[in-house]
Amino acid sequence: MKLSDFDYFLPEELIAQEPAPKRDESRLLVLHKNGGELEHRLFRNIVEYIEPRDVLVINNSRVIPARLWGEKEGTGTRIEVLLLTRRDEHTWEALVRPGRRIPPGTRINFGRELSGTVEAILDDGLRLIKFQYEDEFERVLDRLGSMPLPPYIKKQPQDPERYQTVYARHPGSAAAPTAGLHFTPELLKEIRDQGTSIVPVLLHVGLGTFRPVKVEDITRHRMHAEYYEIPPDTARVINETKAKRGRVIAVGTTTTRCLETAGRHGGELRPCSGWTDIFIYPGYTFRVIDGIVTNFHLPRSTLLMMISALVGRERLLKAYEEAVRRRYRFFSFGDAMLII
Incomplete structure (x- = not known):
């Protein structure tokens, strides 16, 4: 596949320069994998799409002033x-x-x-x-040190904690796992109270996540390795969820990289740790995740390629066109997507 296949038009004014006033009041574009229907909601409505038998998997890495x-x-x-x-x-x-x-x-x-x-x-x-x-x-x-914000964000946030998830625990990331920025403690409690499990993995975000693709043939791109961990309880809950035909919903591309690395050989997921340089692009068969919470990603990025692998490139780019038309906010401090 060609790098140019993953390009799209984005007006500069849609690149979010600051987070929404409240985390869960960002907008949410829901994309259904079967059929491609789109729904336009607020992020706090995400609880309506997550079932008690599902498991939500989060990355609890914390950004350091790198x-x-x-x-x-x-x-x-x-x-x-x-x-x-x-x-x-x-x-x-x-x-x-x-x-x-x-x-x-x-x-x-x-x-x-x-x-x-x-x-x-x-x-x-x-x-x-x-x-x-x-x-x-x-x-x-x-x-x-200072917070290592992406270059498209021109000023530091007034509250540095807005570039951390509310569940960030383990310092080590050079960038935030931004899909998780929309969750509040109250929203997480509401999801747990309905019976849905929420379990952590760890992936320290580094160069592998945001390194640009510089080759036209994307199969020649090589990811930089990032450190990850899957705890025993997380592996157990995911296996139990799969056994009862629940869905594994990953919060973010970093969580997805972690889970798909551990599950690449099939079978039950096992607790593990190490370094991953997995590169997911169209043609990849997902073995662990069934859905994803994610932000809107840069054109020509490995993150856009990963999401394309899950839902299809043409369908995803059409959803992005609709998001641009409806003035969604893009990238790290922007709005969110739920793909189920």
């Missing part, structure tokens, strides 16, 4: 560092700008309490950076 600004030692050149994957206590894979000026051996100072030395250039132009600090790294990062 963007750092420093100066190249010796020249004072301003350097942006985006932390992506932690290798060990002191070492991270990072995206560095401007990268061409940062060879191995470069020392970057981020103030008196933090510095880093570039140890190697990795695939995709990433740098391996070993940091030096005295306090706990997480505390230093809280003081010096």
Whole structure:
């Protein structure tokens, strides 16, 4: 398949620059896989489409203040560092700008309490950076780092917690699993109270999720690996749900990558952890999920390709055309889709 097959027209003013005033008051486009019917609702109406025998699977990763600004030692050149994957206590894979000026051996100072030395250039132009600090790294990062918002969002939100899900628990992501931003504690309680199980997985969002596709033949694209975990209780509940013919509804593409990685060999889902570089595009057979809660994705992105695999490219792009016509808000702080 061609990269150009996943393009669509989006007016710039539909790119959401801030979240809805209340999380569950964003709009919800419901797309039915069988038949392709569309419904236009509010997100809080999602409870009407989730049945007691279903299971809702969430990604409880938490975004860290992964963007750092420093100066190249010796020249004072301003350097942006985006932390992506932690290798060990002191070492991270990072995206560095401007990268061409940062060879191995470069020392970057981020103030008196933090510095880093570039140890190697990795695939995709990433740098391996070993940091030096005295306090706990997480505390230093809280003081010096900032929320790594996507480049199409031009300002930081007034409340940084609006770029975290209400169930975020485990720090490690460089971007939010944004499909979950619409849930409130009250809405989650309403879903549980009707008998639906809600279980967590973990996938730390890194370069694999938002790295652009640069090849016209999408089958040549290679995903960057991201760390994931599926706890024992989550595997058990999903298997029980499948046994009683309930649906597994994933909240977001990151949750989907996690589940489909674990289930790629078929059979019962087992608790596991590791690194996934799974790339899902049309032609893929889903083995675990039956539906998905998701946001509207960038043209030509791997996320758009994944959703196309679930519902069909033409059907999805028609739904996106309707969303544009009805002035839905797109991308991270935008509105949501439910595909069932």
